[in-house]
Amino acid sequence: MKKPRNKFFQKNKFDQAMTGYLFLLPALVALLVFLIGPIFYAFYISFFRFSFLEPQNAKFIGFSNYIHLFQDKEFLRALWNTSLYTIVVVPIQTAIALFLALIVNNIRGKTFFRVAYYLPTVTSTVAVSVMFTFIFQPDGILNKFLENFGIHGPNYFNSPTFALPAIMMMAIWSSVGQFMIIYLAGLQDIPEEVYEAAELDGARGFRLLWHVTLPLLKRTTFLNVVMSMIGTFQVFDQAYVISGGNGGPLNSTLTVVLDIFRKGFKTMQMGYASAMAFVLFAIILIFTLIQNYFLGREDK
The missing domain is CATH 1.10.3720.10 (MetI-like)
Structure with missing residues (x-):
């Protein structure tokens, strides 16, 4: 009789955790899209000669930007x-x-x-x-x-x-x-x-x-x-x-x-x-x- 009760409580605990993560999901997506993502992208383009007007003409130049x-x-x-x-x-x-x-x-x-x-x-x-x-x-x-x-x-x-x-x-x-x-x-x-x-x-x-x-x-x-x-x-x-x-x-x-x-x-x-x-x-x-x-x- 105890095993079904444990399974019930484990399932209920899992459901509560998933509910909490679902509530956090919009904030996490916004954080990823508007903060973490741009930071990594900015670090990536810092090694390029890059302009948003001509992104297709970006040229990899290594550490030249940092040296300059x-x-x-x-x-x-x-x-x-x-x-x-x-x-x-x-x-x-x-x-x-x-x-x-x-x-x-x-x-x-x-x-x-x-x-x-x-x-x-x-x-x-x-x-x-x-x-x-x-x-x-x-x-x-x-x-x-x-x-x-x-x-x-x-x-x-x-x-x-x-x-x-x-x-x-x-x-x-x-x-x-x-x-x-x-x-x-x-x-x-x-x-x-x-x-x-x-x-x-x-x-x-x-x-x-x-x-x-x-x-x-x-x-x-x-x-x-x-x-x-x-x-x-x-x-x-x-x-x-x-x-x-x-x-x-x-x-x-x-x-x-x-x-x-x-x-x-x-x-x-x-x-x-x-x-x-x-x-x-x-x-x-x-x-x-x-x-x-x-x-x-x-x-x-």
Whole structure:
């Protein structure tokens, strides 16, 4: 009598599993068709001289696209701009996010400040770019403010010196709220008993922050730094809107993703653009693994 019951339950379990897989099937198909498939196809055409206008004339050239990348002055300039952008934006963005989270975590009206600081993050990047264009115009708000001190500000977005720093300021302002929310969640996850024990041992003020809060926020900081680094290496919208899509003036705002867009959709060098995309992927992956290695070593 027990065997039929076992068979019944086994059949019922199999039916439930198949039902679950059927529910997952549309998402899996969409993932395969719109994400995984294009990734493998892009890697494939990165070894070809390829254009979507003439796919039948694709020519296999091996690693030539990858080799040419490091001889391409535009790509090297874009890589330098993107690296500089990352080096400046990531630490400043992380520090400001932590500072704001510490303040918001210890004042009344947390909900209001969360919304106020997070609002720029959900605002359209194009809208933010247009707003900062008005701020940094020759007769914009910033220059009018500087005139009160006898300073005549430049035309920021038309200056090779000031265009990229202006985009950095815009990026920090528009995305710092996202990382502040993550830090705030990390702060609220620290047990009060830890602070009470530290205070009994004589820790106060900055020592409490340095020896208790920051070590317990290490993994939160790692998450924020990795997310920020990935976002800065992929910067596109701000540079495109500010420069009109050409990376000017004098390629001072040309980023790697903007250069990929130009090569792939303006000059139709899709094979070359795919090679650029995979080099960018490799750079982001290497930096992420390095950070993960140091974090893991500290934990050990």
